[in-house]
Amino acid sequence: MNNSQENFDFKNCTTCYLIQENKVLLGFKKRGFGIAKWNGFGGKVDSNETILQGAIREMQEECNITPTKLKFVGLIKYTLPKLKMIILSHQFIISEYEGSIQESEEMRPQWFEFQNIPFQDMWCENHIWFGDLLKQNYFYGEYTMDGPEDLYSSMNKIVEREQLYQLQKQLSNRLLE
Numbered sequence: 001m002n003n004s005q006e007n008f009d010f011k012n013c014t015t016c017y018l019i020q021e022n023k024v025l026l027g028f029k030k031r032g033f034g035i036a037k038w039n040g041f042g043g044k045v046d047s048n049e050t051i052l053q054g055a056i057r058e059m060q061e062e063c064n065i066t067p068t069k070l071k072f073v074g075l076i077k078y079t080l081p082k083l084k085m086i087i088l089s090h091q092f093i094i095s096e097y098e099g100s101i102q103e104s105e106e107m108r109p110q111w112f113e114f115q116n117i118p119f120q121d122m123w124c125e126n127h128i129w130f131g132d133l134l135k136q137n138y139f140y141g142e143y144t145m146d147g148p149e150d151l152y153s154s155m156n157k158i159v160e161r162e163q164l165y166q167l168q169k170q171l172s173n174r175l176l177e
């Protein structure tokens with residue numbers, strides 16, 4: 001963190017993508033932050049839970065399923081200068097789950113073919129790292145932006161698994177599991 005970011009709020013968030021047979025489940029955000037954009041499912045990690053517990057809870061709340069097989073694949077640090085906020089988003093791929101997918105008051109779920117991702121209706125930085133996510137590469141990114149269309153700087157790199165876990169320990173004040 002540089003000096004000008006010392007008084008920024010810091011939030012741990014999760015974002016989860018259910019992947020099956022070259023399709024990914026996205027949710028259309030019906031309210032709040034990122035409204036009217038397609039995104040993975042997730043949200044803020046509560047103070048009494050690990051990152052993984054937060055990821056599972058958000059899936060239950062937002063699309064009614066309980067993930068049983070999750071892979072931690074990515075870490076994205078978003079700096080939002082106008083909101084004076086840093087969001088560290090822990091990215092997961094889900095390959096197995098229990099329950100039936102249902103719409104919630106926050107998200108409308110829909111399957112998308114890998115070839116047909118609706119980037120035009122997603123946060124604009126998504127197209128930079130989404131290919132790595134779908135290939136299940138481990139990746140780390142940093143983005144400075146003030147909203148879904150306002151991207152000021154970007155960095156994305158593929159990392160080794162150990163490097164990703166190391167970065168998670170360094171950047172997050174919370175345990176993964």
Ligand SMILES: COc1nc(N)nc2c1ncn2[C@H]1C[C@H](O)[C@@H](COP(=O)(O)OP(=O)(O)OP(=O)(O)O)O1
Pocket residue numbers: 013014015016032033034039040041042043044045078080087089123125126145
């Ligand atoms: C800043 O750029 C972002 N880009 C993308 N693609 N996704 C983002 C960005 N910033 C946050 N996100 C993701 C991280 C989380 O998955 C959600 C945040 O969800 P929300 O703020 O709605 O969190 P909840 O805890 O569900 O909110 P409520 O307290 O309103 O239920 O967006």
